[in-house]
Amino acid sequence: MTTKKQQCPEFPYFGANYPDACCIDGYLYDLDDCDDNGNLYDTGERIPCPFCNKEEFFKEFDCDNDDSVGKIVYESIVSWVKKHYPDYVIED
Numbered sequence: 001m002t003t004k005k006q007q008c009p010e011f012p013y014f015g016a017n018y019p020d021a022c023c024i025d026g027y028l029y030d031l032d033d034c035d036d037n038g039n040l041y042d043t044g045e046r047i048p049c050p051f052c053n054k055e056e057f058f059k060e061f062d063c064d065n066d067d068s069v070g071k072i073v074y075e076s077i078v079s080w081v082k083k084h085y086p087d088y089v090i091e092d
Ligand SMILES: [Zn+2]
Pocket: 008, 023, 024, 025, 026, 027, 049, 050, 051, 052, 053
């Protein structure tokens, strides 16, 4: 077990082809969803972060099922992050 806390990567999630999702305290926020001062809106939608809150993300999107959309989404996020954040360690 490592105690070193790494910042979760930002990645495309909310439909953009650039990183539009950022993790705050284990949940994803839409970076495009903010006011003029850059304050992010809390939309009330609680999407668990697939990195630091992976267990909940998997539960929410049924990722343990290989045929689920959640699993496909998860794998596409992971491959995007691996490509763009080569130094980021993804825990299994
Ligand atoms: Zn996170």
